[in-house]
Amino acid sequence: xxxxxxxxxxxxxxxxxxxxxxxxxxxxxxxxxxxxxxxxxxxxxxxxxxxxxxxxxxxxxxxxxxxxxxxxxxxxxxxxxxxxxxxxxxxxxx
Numbered sequence: 001x002x003x004x005x006x007x008x009x010x011x012x013x014x015x016x017x018x019x020x021x022x023x024x025x026x027x028x029x030x031x032x033x034x035x036x037x038x039x040x041x042x043x044x045x046x047x048x049x050x051x052x053x054x055x056x057x058x059x060x061x062x063x064x065x066x067x068x069x070x071x072x073x074x075x076x077x078x079x080x081x082x083x084x085x086x087x088x089x090x091x092x093x094x
Contacts, residue, residue: 001071001072001073001074001077003015003020003072003077006077006080006081010080010081010084013080013084015072018064018069018070018071018072019062019063019064019070019072020061020062020063020064020072020076020077020080021060021061021062021063022060022061022080022083023058023059023060023061024058024059024061024087024091025057025058026057026058026059026091027057027093028057029054029056029057031057031091032054032056032057032058032059033054035059035086035087035090035091036052036054036059038086038090039052039059039061039083039086040052042079042082042083042086043079046075046078046079046082048063048065048075048076048078048079050062050063050079050083051063051064061083063076063079063080064076
C-alpha cells in the first residue's frame with residue numbers, strides 16, 4: 001500500500017515495520033486517559049483496534065492489520081484519519 005499521500009497529509013504519523021505509529025501528549029494524565037477511551041470507542045465503532053499505551057501524559061498508538069500480515073491496510077489508514085479528526089476536534093490545544 002502506498003502510504004505517501006496519508007503521511008504527507010498527516011506528518012505526525014510514522015510508518016515503521018508494517019505499522020502506523022503516532023504519539024500524542026496532553027496537559028495531564030486524565031486528559032490522556034479520556035483521549036484513550038475515546039479512541040477505544042472509535043475503534044470499536046470501526047471494528048479495527050489499535051495497540052494503545054498510556055504513559056502519564058503521553059498516548060502512543062500503533063495500527064496494523066494482523067490478517068495476512070502484519071501489514072498496513074486501508075482499515076489502518078481509515079482509523080488513523082478518524083483518530084486525527086477526533087484529536088483536532090476535541091483535544092488539540094491552540
